[in-house]
Amino acid sequence: AIEVNLSPKMNGNAIFEKDISLYKTVGLILAVNTSLAGDQLLFRYPSVIRQQVSAETLRAFAHNRSNETVKNVKENASFSTTGSPLGLNKGSVAASEGRLGNLAIDIQQYEAYNLPSPTLAPQIVPKPSLCNMPFQLTIENTIFVGYPTLFRENEKLASDDPKHQDVLRLFNFVVVLARDGNPNLEGKTTSGTLSQFHKIAHQISIALEHEQRRCGYLTEQASQMLNIRESWLIAQRDERADVSKPDHQALTSQLLSVAHLSREMREMYHMLKEEGNLNIRLNGWVTVTCSLEDPEDHPKWAMRPYQTLLMLNTKQQRWSTVLPPDSSPLLRKLMEVAKPTKSFRELQMELDIPFSYLYRLAAHLVYWKRAKIVNTLTKNNVYLLNHELEPPSYRVLGDEFSKSFPNFRFEEILERFSHPKTLGEHSDFLLIASLQRDFVEVVIWLLQKDLIVQLHTFVFLLLNPPKQKREKEKAITMNGSHQEVLNYSIPQINNIQLASSNSERRHLMSVNSEKEFSFGEDVSIQEIS
Numbered sequence: 001a002i003e004v005n006l007s008p009k010m011n012g013n014a015i016f017e018k019d020i021s022l023y024k025t026v027g028l029i030l031a032v033n034t035s036l037a038g039d040q041l042l043f044r045y046p047s048v049i050r051q052q053v054s055a056e057t058l059r060a061f062a063h064n065r066s067n068e069t070v071k072n073v074k075e076n077a078s079f080s081t082t083g084s085p086l087g088l089n090k091g092s093v094a095a096s097e098g099r100l101g102n103l104a105i106d107i108q109q110y111e112a113y114n115l116p117s118p119t120l121a122p123q124i125v126p127k128p129s130l131c132n133m134p135f136q137l138t139i140e141n142t143i144f145v146g147y148p149t150l151f152r153e154n155e156k157l158a159s160d161d162p163k164h165q166d167v168l169r170l171f172n173f174v175v176v177l178a179r180d181g182n183p184n185l186e187g188k189t190t191s192g193t194l195s196q197f198h199k200i201a202h203q204i205s206i207a208l209e210h211e212q213r214r215c216g217y218l219t220e221q222a223s224q225m226l227n228i229r230e231s232w233l234i235a236q237r238d239e240r241a242d243v244s245k246p247d248h249q250a251l252t253s254q255l256l257s258v259a260h261l262s263r264e265m266r267e268m269y270h271m272l273k274e275e276g277n278l279n280i281r282l283n284g285w286v287t288v289t290c291s292l293e294d295p296e297d298h299p300k301w302a303m304r305p306y307q308t309l310l311m312l313n314t315k316q317q318r319w320s321t322v323l324p325p326d327s328s329p330l331l332r333k334l335m336e337v338a339k340p341t342k343s344f345r346e347l348q349m350e351l352d353i354p355f356s357y358l359y360r361l362a363a364h365l366v367y368w369k370r371a372k373i374v375n376t377l378t379k380n381n382v383y384l385l386n387h388e389l390e391p392p393s394y395r396v397l398g399d400e401f402s403k404s405f406p407n408f409r410f411e412e413i414l415e416r417f418s419h420p421k422t423l424g425e426h427s428d429f430l431l432i433a434s435l436q437r438d439f440v441e442v443v444i445w446l447l448q449k450d451l452i453v454q455l456h457t458f459v460f461l462l463l464n465p466p467k468q469k470r471e472k473e474k475a476i477t478m479n480g481s482h483q484e485v486l487n488y489s490i491p492q493i494n495n496i497q498l499a500s501s502n503s504e505r506r507h508l509m510s511v512n513s514e515k516e517f518s519f520g521e522d523v524s525i526q527e528i529s
Helices: 055-064 067-076 090-106 117-124 152-160 194-215 217-236 248-258 260-274 329-337 344-351 355-367 394-404 410-416 423-427 433-448 467-478 490-495
Strands: 002-006 023-034 038-045 135-139 142-146 168-179 277-282 286-291 307-311 371-375 382-385 452-457 500-502 517-519 523-525
Touching: 023 117, 023 142, 023 194, 023 217, 023 260, 038 117, 038 217, 038 248, 038 260, 117 135, 117 142, 142 194, 168 194, 168 217, 194 217, 194 277, 194 286, 217 248, 217 260, 248 260, 260 277, 307 344, 307 355, 307 433, 329 344, 329 355, 344 355, 355 371, 394 410, 423 433, 433 452
Parallel strands: none
Antiparallel strands: 002 135, 023 038, 023 168, 135 142, 142 168, 277 286, 307 371, 382 452, 452 500, 517 523
C-alpha cells in the first residue's frame, strides 16, 4: 500500500500537528531529475541489503544508456573492484565496510528502503507541480519525508537545448523514517515527530539549493555519483568468471571515497541516529543546525545556583569546533570555563552576568545536546551505577576508558560504584595526589556516559490528619478493620532509617517496623511518592 501525502501549502506545522507519534531515522536518500538521465537515485545511506543487483536495475541501465555512453563511461570512470577505493587507505576502508555491515543488519526489516533504484526513484521524485512543498510517502512500515526543490530556470534551459546538455531540473533530499516502538532513555532523544523531521528535510534542502545556485555544487556531485554508479553497473554486466562483481556495500564505499556530498550525508545520518541533532557545514559554506528535541518540552526541575553545567564532549574542544561562527561570545566563554566542580554561582561571578542569562545559555547548550545539568561535584556526593542504562557495548566503552585513563581499570571502577559511597570514600584508596585528580576526571567521564547517577536523601514531615478523622479511623479499627493507626513516642524516631535514593525515583523513608511512625499526636513521617 502506497500513501502519498503532499500539501499545496506549508502553513507552519498545521498539516502535521495531529501526529505526535515518535519516529526514528532509517536512512537518507538523495534523488534528482536531469534532462537526459531522468529520475535517478544518486545515493542512499546506509547501503541496501541485496546479494546481487536486481534485474530491474540492469534492465533500466541497458534501456537508458546507449553503447556510446557506455563506452565513454568505460574510458572516463572505472569502478575499483580490487584494492582500496580512491582516497581511502586499507584500514579506513575496512572500518567503513564493517560499519556499513552493522547498519545493513538494522535496515533489513524495511523492505521499502531496499527497493531497486529504478523502482524507488520515480516514487520519491515528484512532478514539477508538486515541488517546493512538503513531501511524504508511506510504503508499509516506512515513511519517506522530504522537500523536493525545483530549479525553474534550469527546466527552461533544458527545454531549449534538450539533446546536448544534461541539466539538473530538481532534487529531493529524503529522510527515511519508521515508527519508534522502543522509547529512548531519558536524555537520549534520537526520535522525533513527523513535523520535526519535515523541518530538518526543509532546512537541508534550502542549504543544498543555496549551494547549487552559488557554485553548482549539486550538479558537480550528481555528475560524480552518476559516473560511479554507471561504472559499477558496467562491472555487474561483466560475464567473466574470474572477475568478482562488487556488491552494494562496495558501491557505497566508492561513493563515500569520491563524492563529498555522500560523506556529508553519512555524517548527517549518524548525527540524527546517535545524537538527535544536526550541526554540519555543507560544502564548507552553509551551516545547518536543527534538533529533534521539542523546544516546548521544559525540564522537570528548575536550575539552581548550587548546580553546574557538565559538557558532554569527552575530549576538550574549543567552541569553534562545536558552535557556528555567529554564536554569542558569552556562550563561547561559558563553554571554555564551565567545569563540573564550578557551580552556577561561581560561573556567574566569573562571567559577571545575571543568573537569568546564565540559565538561558545553559538551557541552550542542554537543548543542543552539548551539556547537561548536574549537581556540583563535591566529596559528599553519592553515586551509584545506573542500572537502567543499556549501553551499546561495554567492550567499546572499556577500550575508550583504557585509552583515556591508563592508570585505572574499567572493571574495578564499575565495581567500586556498585555500592553507594561518597566521592571522599572512593578517593581514600588513592594515596597519590595526581591519581586523585585523575579520579575526578574518571567520575566526569562516567557522568558524561550516564554510567552512574547521583543519589539523594530526602526527609519529609507531614502533619497528622485532623482529630475527627483520627477518631473515625480508630472506630473503623475497632470494628474489625485491618488498618491500624498507632502513635509512638518521640524517642522511637531513632529506629527510623533514612534511605538514600535516586533523584529520579525518590525512594523515601523506610522503617524497621511494618507500622507507621508518628511524633506523638502532632507530626508523622510517612512515605510520599
